[in-house]
Amino acid sequence: MSNRPTLDELFEHRVTYPDVDAHERLGRLVGLGDHKAQLTKILALLVNPLGLESWAKKHHPSANGIVGSILRRPPLVVLAGDVGAGKSELAETIGDAVARQERIDITLFPMSLSTRGLGRVGEMTQLLSAAFDHTVTEASKLKSASGKSRGAVILLIDEADALAQSREAAQMHHEDRAGVNTLIRGIDRIGNARLPAAVIMCTNRLRALDPAVKRRAADILIFNRPDDTQRHAVLAEPLKQLGFTKPQIDALVAATGTTKDRAYGFTFSDLTQRLLASIVLDAYPANAVTAARAAEIATSMMPTPPFLEGSK
Amino acid sequence: MSNRPTLDELFEHRVTYPDVDAHERLGRLVGLGDHKAQLTKILALLVNPLGLESWAKKHHPSANGIVGSILRRPPLVVLAGDVGAGKSELAETIGDAVARQERIDITLFPMSLSTRGLGRVGEMTQLLSAAFDHTVTEASKLKSASGKSRGAVILLIDEADALAQSREAAQMHHEDRAGVNTLIRGIDRIGNARLPAAVIMCTNRLRALDPAVKRRAADILIFNRPDDTQRHAVLAEPLKQLGFTKPQIDALVAATGTTKDRAYGFTFSDLTQRLLASIVLDAYPANAVTAARAAEIATSMMPTPPFLEGSK
Amino acid sequence: MSNRPTLDELFEHRVTYPDVDAHERLGRLVGLGDHKAQLTKILALLVNPLGLESWAKKHHPSANGIVGSILRRPPLVVLAGDVGAGKSELAETIGDAVARQERIDITLFPMSLSTRGLGRVGEMTQLLSAAFDHTVTEASKLKSASGKSRGAVILLIDEADALAQSREAAQMHHEDRAGVNTLIRGIDRIGNARLPAAVIMCTNRLRALDPAVKRRAADILIFNRPDDTQRHAVLAEPLKQLGFTKPQIDALVAATGTTKDRAYGFTFSDLTQRLLASIVLDAYPANAVTAARAAEIATSMMPTPPFLEGSK
């Protein structure tokens, strides 16, 4: 018991929603409206299952079977897609939307990378078990006798493929297989106890996820690179602050999309982490940013190549 | 002895038939009539071998050899086929049909995923042995001195390929090989003792099953994706409850079959777990479900791709 | 010594010939006449080497070298070929023919699957050594001072490829290599001591056998799927007992051969284990078997696909 991992070892920077920062970040996630809505609904039902029953009673009074079937879905959502497409950002902020809608506190437990362990046999399993133990303990406190719980917990597993690799891959290690089993058991524990908790897994290797894990997903949301509208929404505000005109902004939006030289545009993080930073650092410390130089930088920068799952 | 795994560790949610829930679920398994009938007969003979002898005496009095040969078949049935085709659902509910037909109690022991162990050498073998020990112990209590037993046990091994991988795969580990041997010995123990017990294995990788395991199968039932009739049977009732008309239901049945864009339709679980849930959640919480929107959702949703055994 | 494996652990259901059941089963092995004759002769010479010398003295008095050369061949026969082609059945029953011809008792030691061990280093070697120790001990008791022994032992190794995998496969494990060496030494021990014992190995992966093992084989008998005559011989009697007419039997014989849709017919075990059982169970419990329904079943049933050695 003494060497049981602590909360700080298991989880990176826990967040409790509503949270102003998350609210803002979620607001900046342009173009992911459908995913936001669907994820909010799924998570909200875990907190407040009575909501769906009331709805059914009102709109479809004879639909008795289907509501139960939906509420029995396992508490797992998989966010899958290309790198930098906003999966992690949405996963880290969606709790705010649910918290505000359902007027309760929601806590995010982002599973630490270190949970993957150091390769000692049995360690990954132990760490994963501990993570689910904490999640179950916290969520149990929040469950109310009546329908709506007093709060909820989201367990976030980023880069989930490392933990839940498909058994189709013949050379899978026993250690990894044990990780998959612990995951499945953990999800089932939450689901069976009808706790106000959900697991969100992010992956850019959907195909590598174990079928038994995918089968447990209530939903699998697919993410793509940002289109013109989305890139505009990301770039417009900071560029305006730097003094860019609308045509200058549009030029950068175009330059960061697909071009005749490459079949893919910039990712969300290419735009925010790399492009904007390079434009600023290029001017710093001597000059002000100019639109002409920014266009040059955008044109010469290569977006992150897509993660080619098929090439493996 | 002290660290021998307990019943709860070995088996997930044991079920004793007759069981109302299983009865209903079995009833909803439309289009699997042949498999139901065949599986019921095979299991029934294990409980009541006198039945076949009486039948032969009545219908084929001179067929003395063949009856014995059938009764000597090993107590193993393999359910093989695509994901979401109803294998697990049938395996988990067929016991109800047998229990009602033979008027005895039947208990299902669904082997827990954790039985696969954590990768410690010898662990998988030990867990499998324990599972068969429990099965044999329980079945022995139920065997009666005369022909018909007082009850029966079904040991269910889902995703069996992980335990019984073919030795054709050169890189098979010793641990896995030991698992295969324990399986074979377990099946033989039940068969040799003529216990009222059967093993059902489900797999979507029939080719990956060890030939020595396949050779022991009394029967191998192949499952495919639902055809139009089967999809209609699944969708009709819940959609009717939601207020759909017959033509609206037919449209959804068509939309979930093979289309000109893809060579495969929805699986059973695509229909029940994903499509119906998405239709409801799309409307929830503000609106009622409409057939037009449901059709849109069905058209934009991709069915689970088939598990491509050949691509490995 | 205490953890030395017992006879029961090493060998499955030992049989002593002459044995009525084996006699009958051997009799049912239609179309394998050449293999029966050759195997009987090889085994008989191990028991009674004087037979060949008398024969040579009578028929070929000047053939002095060749007789010695034949008697010096290692006591190993390999039965190779497709699954369900009768290899195991012949191996398990041929002892009866030899026992009756030579008028002595012969004991079959069928090496248990568990002899493959649980993957512990050195275990396979230890179990194999023990198996050969038992074989040598038993055979030594039976050897007589004069030419003809008082009995003989057959050590049967089914699915031998697992034990004797070719070193051509680069990734062969040391454990497996040790198994090959123990096999070779065991065969040489029997041969050098001129004991009345023989080893029969069955495999459906002849190419995977280690060349050093194949080189030691006195003979390698190749088995194929049953042809029309053989299938008729298998099906005629039970079908007649079920009331089928000759044309109806012939129809089933044809339906189970190669067809325009597939390049291979039913195996021996497809016929006896699967087809006949399905025909009976289809009728049971309500109806009598009919030839029309039997034909339908035979047509819709797929024979076991050949074990494609080349595809590996």
Next chain:
Amino acid sequence: MSNRPTLDELFEHRVTYPDVDAHERLGRLVGLGDHKAQLTKILALLVNPLGLESWAKKHHPSANGIVGSILRRPPLVVLAGDVGAGKSELAETIGDAVARQERIDITLFPMSLSTRGLGRVGEMTQLLSAAFDHTVTEASKLKSASGKSRGAVILLIDEADALAQSREAAQMHHEDRAGVNTLIRGIDRIGNARLPAAVIMCTNRLRALDPAVKRRAADILIFNRPDDTQRHAVLAEPLKQLGFTKPQIDALVAATGTTKDRAYGFTFSDLTQRLLASIVLDAYPANAVTAARAAEIATSMMPTPPFLEGSK
């Protein structure tokens, strides 16, 4: 604690800037001006974050969000590209430019090759952790309460691919995976504590770097082989000292570029380590260097072939 690796074991020849030797070497790095400028800026911001804020206040007073976003970038820069292209040379000397610009002392901690460990399980992780511990300890001492720190630390990880191999490579060992995690945690520790420290990783296998590591890079600078101008800058001075005329120098610059026989020219180190040395040694000890013989040597020497990442 006793077997904790010492500073001397962890780091090769630590350097404190400003340093005359580094200053000269950095000066000789012709043609890498852009990389020099960018790297200097990134490192300078870690030491003096107030600089960027002052700049923004002056040039872009309304750009409040973007500055914080840049300052929050992880303290990691990746230098990637072909062998001998100057990556290591720049990494080992850039600290001098930053030290002079910001008028503080900067210490380089070049991670020793031995940090990769001897293959004992857990060793690489332990050594890496120790390296980050030392870095964090030293940097913490230098952090000032106000904006600008009293000094800074650069942790240099050369040939970083060995430590941070991509998890896309299926056969990655647990030991390596643990190394990746330790790296990521170490970078995050420095970043979260806002310490005046940066990590520079050099690699000629950018693709092999783990995506989670690449994602944390504030910037990835790509290095190529020297072009004509760069080769001239490297060769002109030493050749002039040896008495070469300008046309003779130009001839050697041309001879060491791409030719019709090969698609790649000499690397920086081909020029300095191999070509100049061969020209001198060819003359030594009997003769003086001649331009004619030097041209012959340059023509007959093969440049180092590019590291073909794609060929793996």
Next chain:
Amino acid sequence: MSNRPTLDELFEHRVTYPDVDAHERLGRLVGLGDHKAQLTKILALLVNPLGLESWAKKHHPSANGIVGSILRRPPLVVLAGDVGAGKSELAETIGDAVARQERIDITLFPMSLSTRGLGRVGEMTQLLSAAFDHTVTEASKLKSASGKSRGAVILLIDEADALAQSREAAQMHHEDRAGVNTLIRGIDRIGNARLPAAVIMCTNRLRALDPAVKRRAADILIFNRPDDTQRHAVLAEPLKQLGFTKPQIDALVAATGTTKDRAYGFTFSDLTQRLLASIVLDAYPANAVTAARAAEIATSMMPTPPFLEGSK
């Protein structure tokens, strides 16, 4: 010392030449005249190095360098080629020719297959070392102070590829590598001490031999399948003893060569071990052998397929 392997464990059936049986077997090796002569000379020189010097003195008095160079060649000969081509047979009998020519006793130490060990780390190395220890000890006793030794030892390593696998194969195990080193050291020990001993290695995978081993071979003799003359020489005598006429013998010689259906003929061992035995057993016990039936058997029998090194 106590667990040092004994002579009987290390070597199978040691033979001392001159030996009548070996003499006869060597005599039957038709068509291998060149190999016989060359191998005899090489081995003879190890026993009696003065022979070559006398010869040179007589025929080439000024050829002083070349004789020493030949006598300094390592005491290793590799016999390589297809299975059943007579490599082992020649290796096991050539000692007789040398013993008779040089009028001394020669002992053959055929390294036991068990020398390959059971896979325990270090075991193969230990066994090989022991084998060379024995060889060196025995040969040392036989070395005389003057030129010609009183006897000689031949260490035979059959299927040598298993021990001396090429390091070109990337996945070679340390254990195997250690085996190669022990071999090389052993050969060098014999050579350096100028002992009357030689090592003969047989392999059907010449390419798999480690280059460092091949480089040490004084000669590499390549073996092919028998041609018409060789097959006739093998078959003529035993068939004549069975009463065959010359045309009947010729027919069998032709039937066992290449045919229009296959690109390869029978191996030496196919002829002696399999074909002749089958002809006799087919007649035994009731009939005499007839040429007609023998021709049928030869036509229906398949020769051993060549060991396809290239296919790996």
Next chain:
Amino acid sequence: MSNRPTLDELFEHRVTYPDVDAHERLGRLVGLGDHKAQLTKILALLVNPLGLESWAKKHHPSANGIVGSILRRPPLVVLAGDVGAGKSELAETIGDAVARQERIDITLFPMSLSTRGLGRVGEMTQLLSAAFDHTVTEASKLKSASGKSRGAVILLIDEADALAQSREAAQMHHEDRAGVNTLIRGIDRIGNARLPAAVIMCTNRLRALDPAVKRRAADILIFNRPDDTQRHAVLAEPLKQLGFTKPQIDALVAATGTTKDRAYGFTFSDLTQRLLASIVLDAYPANAVTAARAAEIATSMMPTPPFLEGSK
């Protein structure tokens, strides 16, 4: 300390130059003049660095930077190329040329093959460390306070690829990686201490050498198969001694080069070890060598195939 390997275990037959035998062997290395000269110079500079400085002072008084840069090159030379091309021969004898030129004693430490160890974890590293310890200890004794040392040490690592395999090979073991690190550290130790010692590595797999090792090489000398002039130089003397005329010698030189049937000629060792020996043994003991028979032998003999690095 007690189980520290001894000098005899670490090194095969140490040699101290000047040495008559080495002098002769070096003299016979025809056509490798350039490599001889370059290697001599590199090694001589390690012993007597003042030489280069005096030379520069005399011939290029203003070339101040380049001399220091040359003297700072790591003390490693790599000899790379095809099997039998004279790499090892040159490495084992070049010390004699240096010793005579610089008039000091030089000792060759040829690293024993056994240094590769037996595969025990950590063993290779320990042995390599010990080898470098010995080298450093010996060289330290020889270093003089003034410029020229009293002697020098050459550490020879033949077949170096086994120790210094590239990390490009993904499946490299930790043990091997540790070996690479120990090598690099050892070379750096010698270089940093400016000891009169050098490391020569020979390999026929240059590409397999770790880039970090190659980068440390002061020079990489490439060896090819002998051309006509070189083959003539090898064959002329011994053939003349055997009584061949010039045209007869020329014919053999031609026959051993590339022919229309093969793209490569004989290696140095093919000529000296195999061809000349075969010519003599063919005649021995009965006849004298004749040119006609020698030509036949040369024509029928196959040269060693090139080591195809690319084919891996």
